[in-house]
Amino acid sequence: MSGKMQIKLKVNGEDHEFSAEPRELLVHALRERLNLTGSHVGCETGHCGVCTVTLNGKSIKSCTMFVAQADGAELTTVEGMGSPDNLHVLQEAFREHHGLQCGYCTPGMIMRAAKLLEEIPNPTEEQVRFGMAGNLCRCTGYQNIVKSIMAAASEMNSAKEAAQ
Amino acid sequence: MIPAAFDYYRPNDLDGVISLLQEHGDDARVIAGGHSLIPLMKLRMAEVPHLIDLQSIEELTGIENGARIRIGAMTTQADIIDNASLASSAPILKEASLQIADPQVRYMGTVGGNVANGDPGNDMPGLMQCLDATFILRGPNGGREVKARDFYHAAYMTEREDDEVMVAVTFDAPKGGYAYEKQKRKIGDYATAAAAVIISKDGSKCKEASIAMTNLSDTPVFCGAASDCLIGTSVSAEDIKNAVNSMIDAIDPAEDNRGPVEFKKHAAAVVLSRAIERAWQRA
Numbered sequence A: 001m002s003g004k005m006q007i008k009l010k011v012n013g014e015d016h017e018f019s020a021e022p023r024e025l026l027v028h029a030l031r032e033r034l035n036l037t038g039s040h041v042g043c044e045t046g047h048c049g050v051c052t053v054t055l056n057g058k059s060i061k062s063c064t065m066f067v068a069q070a071d072g073a074e075l076t077t078v079e080g081m082g083s084p085d086n087l088h089v090l091q092e093a094f095r096e097h098h099g100l101q102c103g104y105c106t107p108g109m110i111m112r113a114a115k116l117l118e119e120i121p122n123p124t125e126e127q128v129r130f131g132m133a134g135n136l137c138r139c140t141g142y143q144n145i146v147k148s149i150m151a152a153a154s155e156m157n158s159a160k161e162a163a164q
Numbered sequence B: 001m002i003p004a005a006f007d008y009y010r011p012n013d014l015d016g017v018i019s020l021l022q023e024h025g026d027d028a029r030v031i032a033g034g035h036s037l038i039p040l041m042k043l044r045m046a047e048v049p050h051l052i053d054l055q056s057i058e059e060l061t062g063i064e065n066g067a068r069i070r071i072g073a074m075t076t077q078a079d080i081i082d083n084a085s086l087a088s089s090a091p092i093l094k095e096a097s098l099q100i101a102d103p104q105v106r107y108m109g110t111v112g113g114n115v116a117n118g119d120p121g122n123d124m125p126g127l128m129q130c131l132d133a134t135f136i137l138r139g140p141n142g143g144r145e146v147k148a149r150d151f152y153h154a155a156y157m158t159e160r161e162d163d164e165v166m167v168a169v170t171f172d173a174p175k176g177g178y179a180y181e182k183q184k185r186k187i188g189d190y191a192t193a194a195a196a197v198i199i200s201k202d203g204s205k206c207k208e209a210s211i212a213m214t215n216l217s218d219t220p221v222f223c224g225a226a227s228d229c230l231i232g233t234s235v236s237a238e239d240i241k242n243a244v245n246s247m248i249d250a251i252d253p254a255e256d257n258r259g260p261v262e263f264k265k266h267a268a269a270v271v272l273s274r275a276i277e278r279a280w281q282r283a
């Protein structure tokens, strides 16, 4: 039964159109159709956050959304954040402060942290921990992730001040 | 973890949803945020040949504040947390929402899905019973209202018919002090035990009290007798103990991976005492 449907997504500013079964998970569509393999798959149950992307301005877990639900949406994935020779402030901060070890959780961490700093541009350490609670890391013990995000926040705030 | 195949629909109005539900009967289900339904579909514990997405239905959105508060079914937990006027008129909603799951899940999970789901682990049903909320349903024969306190029959068994849609929840703006206290193993976990409490004061005495408990039976448990234990008292340690004992008689927890029955009763007593104390301080 159940055929395919035509799906339109705008990802990192680029329009994509493809045909897929509605039950395909968004994370699989991103990785396997659009070759955006930065969004990882960990638990596949909505717990670990490695699949976090921004969809229509919300941080969401792309393993817990059918591609059909995302039809017509605008997304940002970690590939839209920076490039190896032009890192995003958050990516630079994670590198500088050892916010990663194996790196598996990092794309989800970066995506959630980016949204968190939009929600709360000047967070306390406690707000960072609470705001990142949907992202698990099995390596770092979180300390350096929190440090990286705090550092990125102050970097972004001083850049904003300088611009004013 | 790939669910069984389904046809997908995204109607633009409620009539469209209801006619699809009528056409496909048991084979159709609505999806709101999907954060309860998708995990069940992945595990193939739910098979849904016709999936009807509610995301484009204007009638299900919006928060109306006032003496009577109305929250559209598609309002997310994040919408509740961000709504400053709701946070001042009914702060218990924000306090409870912040204890549900994590930021990404709260961007997707809706009030309608949380109360319609019927999972005893969901936090909103107990909260709605504490608020004495009314659920507004719409089906092929029009709308009807059901009290939250009459809505839940057993796990995943509710008063809602298969062809009815949850449109909104409504309740009077609560008066007095409030607390939502939840014990969980970690962030993103359902409650081992949770308590919703609202208390109002008349001078130094408790005027009205409302208590409901979460995940301590196969439905949320509104504790009328426990609430009555507080009314007219000065909410002393003794009065709180009486209310807690009465609550323990009303719940019926089952042993599972969150612990044995005795432990759950202990956790229930702790969360309720804390919730009453905090609500009373705020009253």
Ligand SMILES: Cc1cc2nc3c(=O)[nH]c(=O)nc-3n(C[C@H](O)[C@H](O)[C@H](O)COP(=O)(O)OP(=O)(O)OC[C@H]3O[C@@H](n4cnc5c(N)ncnc54)[C@H](O)[C@@H]3O)c2cc1C
Pocket (backbone or CB within 6 Å): A045, A046, A047, A064, B029, B030, B031, B032, B033, B034, B035, B036, B037, B038, B054, B073, B074, B099, B100, B101, B102, B105, B108, B109, B110, B111, B112, B113, B114, B116, B117, B121, B122, B123, B124, B164, B165, B166, B167, B188, B189, B190, B191
């Ligand atoms: C990791 C994780 C942790 C979580 N932790 C918690 C927690 O601690 N506490 C908690 O309460 N919840 C928790 N949840 C569940 C989350 O809050 C859900 O989103 C919520 O329970 C259901 O809302 P939904 O919009 O996602 O509903 P859906 O999953 O879309 O729907 C759930 C059910 O309700 C039905 N339904 C949905 N909307 C309507 C409607 N308008 N009318 C009629 N029927 C409808 C659907 O058909 C389905 O059967 C968690 C989820 C995850 C993934």
Ligand code: FES
Pocket (backbone or CB within 6 Å): A040, A041, A042, A043, A044, A045, A046, A047, A048, A049, A050, A051, A052, A061, A062, A063, A064
């Ligand atoms: S893979 Fe999506 S939350 Fe773990």
Ligand code: FES
Pocket (backbone or CB within 6 Å): A099, A100, A101, A102, A103, A104, A105, A106, A136, A137, A138, A139, A140
């Ligand atoms: S760096 Fe290895 S999981 Fe986070």
